[in-house]
Amino acid sequence: MRFVDEYRDPDAARLYAQALERITTKNWTIMEVCGGQTHSIVKFGIDELLPPAVTLVHGPGCPVCVTPLELIEKAIEIASIPEVIFCSFGDMLRVPGSSKDLLTVKASGGNIRIVYSPLDAVKIAIENPDRQVVFFAVGFETTAPANAMAVFQAHQKNVQNFSMLVSHVLVPPAIEAILSSRDNRVQGFLAAGHVCAVMGWLEYEPIALEYKVPIVVTGFEPVDILQGVYMCVRQLEEGRAEVENQYSRTVRKEGNIAAQKLIREIFHVVPRKWRGIGEIPRSGLGLQEKYKSYDAEVRFGIAGHSAEEPPECISGLILQGIKKPGECPAFGTVCTPEHPLGATMVSSEGACAAYYHYRRTKH
Numbered sequence: 001m002r003f004v005d006e007y008r009d010p011d012a013a014r015l016y017a018q019a020l021e022r023i024t025t026k027n028w029t030i031m032e033v034c035g036g037q038t039h040s041i042v043k044f045g046i047d048e049l050l051p052p053a054v055t056l057v058h059g060p061g062c063p064v065c066v067t068p069l070e071l072i073e074k075a076i077e078i079a080s081i082p083e084v085i086f087c088s089f090g091d092m093l094r095v096p097g098s099s100k101d102l103l104t105v106k107a108s109g110g111n112i113r114i115v116y117s118p119l120d121a122v123k124i125a126i127e128n129p130d131r132q133v134v135f136f137a138v139g140f141e142t143t144a145p146a147n148a149m150a151v152f153q154a155h156q157k158n159v160q161n162f163s164m165l166v167s168h169v170l171v172p173p174a175i176e177a178i179l180s181s182r183d184n185r186v187q188g189f190l191a192a193g194h195v196c197a198v199m200g201w202l203e204y205e206p207i208a209l210e211y212k213v214p215i216v217v218t219g220f221e222p223v224d225i226l227q228g229v230y231m232c233v234r235q236l237e238e239g240r241a242e243v244e245n246q247y248s249r250t251v252r253k254e255g256n257i258a259a260q261k262l263i264r265e266i267f268h269v270v271p272r273k274w275r276g277i278g279e280i281p282r283s284g285l286g287l288q289e290k291y292k293s294y295d296a297e298v299r300f301g302i303a304g305h306s307a308e309e310p311p312e313c314i315s316g317l318i319l320q321g322i323k324k325p326g327e328c329p330a331f332g333t334v335c336t337p338e339h340p341l342g343a344t345m346v347s348s349e350g351a352c353a354a355y356y357h358y359r360r361t362k363h
C-alpha cells in the first residue's frame with residue numbers, strides 16, 4: 001500500500017481494501033469510464049490496493065482522446081484562416097492531427113488563444129467585432145452546460161462573429177457500445193460523478209438492466225474510487241446489476257434539471273464518431289437548427305475531412321478496455337508525451353499519459 005499515506009483518509013482506504021479482500025471470490029473486470037478517475041487510479045496506485053482478482057480497465061472518458069482526427073483536421077483548417085481567432089482549452093493544442101497540431105499553427109502565426117471558459121471566447125468576439133471567433137467545444141455532458149450557455153449568450157447579445165466547432169460526446173451510448181462489442185470483458189462500471197452531477201443517473205438504469213452490469217456513480221478522491229469498486233464488486237458477488245450512487249454528496253438521481261434544460265435548448269442528440277472507436281449512434285450533441293448559424297463547420301464550409309490514425313497506435317483498444325497502455329509496442333519508445341502518436345498520450349486525462357507520467361512500466 002505504497003501511496004496510502006498520501007490519501008486524504010488513509011484509514012478509510014485501508015478498510016475498503018481489506019473489505020474487498022474479504023468479499024472477492026472470483027475474477028472481476030471493472031471499467032472506470034472517466035479519464036480523471038484513470039489518473040487518480042494510476043497516480044495513487046489504487047489498482048495496487050485491490051485483490052489480484054479485481055482488474056481495473058480504463059474507459060473512453062477522456063474528451064480530448066476521443067475527439068476524432070477529422071475534427072482536429074477541421075480545427076487546424078479553421079485556425080489557419082487569417083481573420084479567425086481560434087479559442088480552445090489548452091490540452092487540445094498538442095493533439096496530433098495527421099501532419100501537424102494546433103500548436104504548430106499557432107507557432108506559424110495563427111491567432112490561437114487558450115481560454116478557460118467558452119464564455120471567454122464570447123467576450124473575445126465582442127471585443128473583436130472585425131474578426132471571426134471560433135470556440136473548440138470538446139467534452140462530455142460535464143462541459144455541455146457551459147458551452148450551451150456560450151451559444152445562448154451570443155444569441156441573446158446578437159454576437160454574430162462567434163461560432164463553435166462542436167465535438168460533444170455522451171457517456172451512456174459509449175457504455176452500450178462497449179457492452180455490445182464481441183471483445184467486451186467489462187463486467188461492471190464506475191460512472192463518472194461529474195457527468196452524473198449534470199445528467200443524474202436515470203439513463204444508466206436501462207443499461208444495467210439490459211446488460212446485467214452493475215454501474216456505480218463514483219467520485220474522484222482515492223477513497224471514493226475504492227468505495228465505488230467495493231460497491232461494484234459487492235453487487236457482482238451478490239449477482240445484482242443495479243445503479244448505485246457512491247458520490248451522493250454531489251449527485252442526485254435526476255441531476256441538474258436547469259443545466260439539462262439549457263443543454264436541450266441549444267443542442268440535440270446526433271451520431272458522433274469517437275477517435276479510435278468509430279461512429280456510435282446517438283452518442284454526441286450537435287447544435288439545434290435554431291442555432292445552426294453558430295456552427296463553425298457551416299459558417300466556414302468545412303466538410304469531408306478524412307484522416308488515418310498512425311498504424312502502430314492502439315488507443316482505440318485502450319479506450320474500450322481491451323488493452324492497457326503497456327501493451328502498445330510504441331509506449332515510451334516512439335510514443336512519449338513529447339512526441340505523441342495518439343491522443344491518449346497527449347491529454348492530461350489520457351490513459352497512456354497517466355502510465356507514462358506515474359509508472360513508465362509495461363503494467
Ligand code: SF4
Pocket residue numbers: 312313314315318325328329330331332335336340341342343344345352
Ligand atoms: S502509447 Fe502512443 S501509440 Fe500506443 S496507444 Fe498510447 S497513444 Fe497510441
